Amino acid sequence: MQRIGNILIGLIAALHLYIAWFEMFAWTTRGPKVFTSFPPELFEPTVVLAANQGLYNSFLAAGLIWSLLIKDKKWRFNVALCFLSFVAVAGIFGAATASPRILIVQTVPAVIAMAFAYLGYRKTSS
Numbered sequence: 320m321q322r323i324g325n326i327l328i329g330l331i332a333a334l335h336l337y338i339a340w341f342e343m344f345a346w347t348t349r350g351p352k353v354f355t356s357f358p359p360e361l362f363e364p365t366v367v368l369a370a371n372q373g374l375y376n377s378f379l380a381a382g383l384i385w386s387l388l389i390k391d392k393k394w395r396f397n398v399a400l401c402f403l404s405f406v407a408v409a410g411i412f413g414a415a416t417a418s419p420r421i422l423i424v425q426t427v428p429a430v431i432a433m434a435f436a437y438l439g440y441r442k443t444s445s
Contacts, residue, residue: 321439325387327432328399331406332383334428335376342373379406396440403429403436 341349346369347362382402389395410425 320435320442324399324432324435324437324439327428327435328383328387328403331403331428331432332380332387334424335380335383335406339373339377339380342369342376344373346370346373375409379409392440392443396436399436400433403433407433 341353346366350357350362350369351359379402382398382405386395386399386402389398407426407429410421410427410429413425414420414422
């Protein structure tokens with residue numbers, strides 16, 4: 320269970336690294352192709368806002384990666400749970416304010432990873 324949880328955490332971290340790259344460095348080039356309902360003339364004026372969001376996504380990825388490097392099982396679980404919770408809440412907020420699809424892409428995988436991390440932690444703690 321722990322291995323599956325770690326793989327899921329790694330995949331979620333990779334997703335947030337991709338999102339960070341996209342928002343920080345490809346907002347005006349790839350953004351109009353991805354967000355077709357967003358007016359094309361607004362990509363350039365919102366480049367700083369997107370980069371700021373990208374920075375926050377890089378923090379989420381960094382926290383998840385950090386959790387994978389912690390040796391102490393209790394702290395590894397606590398840090399992973401903390402950052403997965405941040406991801407899940409950000410996904411809920413994004414689904415409510417931007418696109419319901421964010422719930423599927425961000426929140427659901429975070430909750431699944433939390434479940435596997437918990438099961439792995441519980442198994443190794445008993």
